[in-house]
Amino acid sequence: MITKNAAAVPNTSLVGILTGSPNDLPIVGKVRDTLAELGIPCEIVIASAHRTPDKVLAYLERAHREGVQVFIGCAGLAAHLAGVVAGHTRLPVIGLPLGNGPLTGLDSLLSTVQMPPGVPVATVAIDGARNAAMLAARILALKYPAIDKALEMAAQQERARYDQTADEALVALQ
Ligand SMILES: Nc1c(C(=O)O)ncn1[C@@H]1O[C@H](COP(=O)(O)O)[C@@H](O)[C@H]1O
Numbered sequence: 001m002i003t004k005n006a007a008a009v010p011n012t013s014l015v016g017i018l019t020g021s022p023n024d025l026p027i028v029g030k031v032r033d034t035l036a037e038l039g040i041p042c043e044i045v046i047a048s049a050h051r052t053p054d055k056v057l058a059y060l061e062r063a064h065r066e067g068v069q070v071f072i073g074c075a076g077l078a079a080h081l082a083g084v085v086a087g088h089t090r091l092p093v094i095g096l097p098l099g100n101g102p103l104t105g106l107d108s109l110l111s112t113v114q115m116p117p118g119v120p121v122a123t124v125a126i127d128g129a130r131n132a133a134m135l136a137a138r139i140l141a142l143k144y145p146a147i148d149k150a151l152e153m154a155a156q157q158e159r160a161r162y163d164q165t166a167d168e169a170l171v172a173l174q
Pocket residue numbers: 019020021022023024047048049050051074075076077078079080081082098100
């Protein structure tokens with residue numbers, strides 16, 4: 001239920017999505033699509049902790065100033081981007097390891113998830129774009145009832161889709 005004093009979802013970006021390369025966009029675009037589905041404003045910034053560290057820091061400075069509340073760091077190969085972001089903020093950081101390299105993401109999974117104590121990165125599955133967005137939404141839903149409602153509706157739709165697919169599979173078997 002949305003109460004009178006509930007925080008309204010602002011128009012400005014609540015989620016800052018950083019990704020290490022334009023080549024990551026086919027997967028990273030799905031994070032944005034899921035957030036859009038849930039009515040969550042976000043922005044994508046292409047910046048690399050390895051190649052353009054200054055750009056990462058400049059973006060973080062702006063994002064803090066402009067009210068971003070959750071970061072999602074996406075990268076393949078030696079994926080240090082989410083970890084570097086986590087080292088420069090106290091906001092929640094979600095890591096999305098990408099599977100586009102020759103090791104199909106095991107390298108990026110381990111380098112994203114194995115953070116030293118005190119600097120957490122909540123890491124989702126390799127190429128788990130939808131869950132990265134869903135996790136950001138769950139964090140924001142603690143503050144914004146409209147996002148909580150959108151998550152509830154999305155869960156209902158997903159269940160209905162699942163049931164329908166299951167029914168169709170059983171009919172096709174007969
Ligand atoms: N892992 C990182 C970082 C970083 O961690 O800062 N910056 C770029 N990359 C990754 O390198 C891969 C290859 O990049 P290119 O395709 O541009 O050569 C990409 O998946 C990118 O996320």
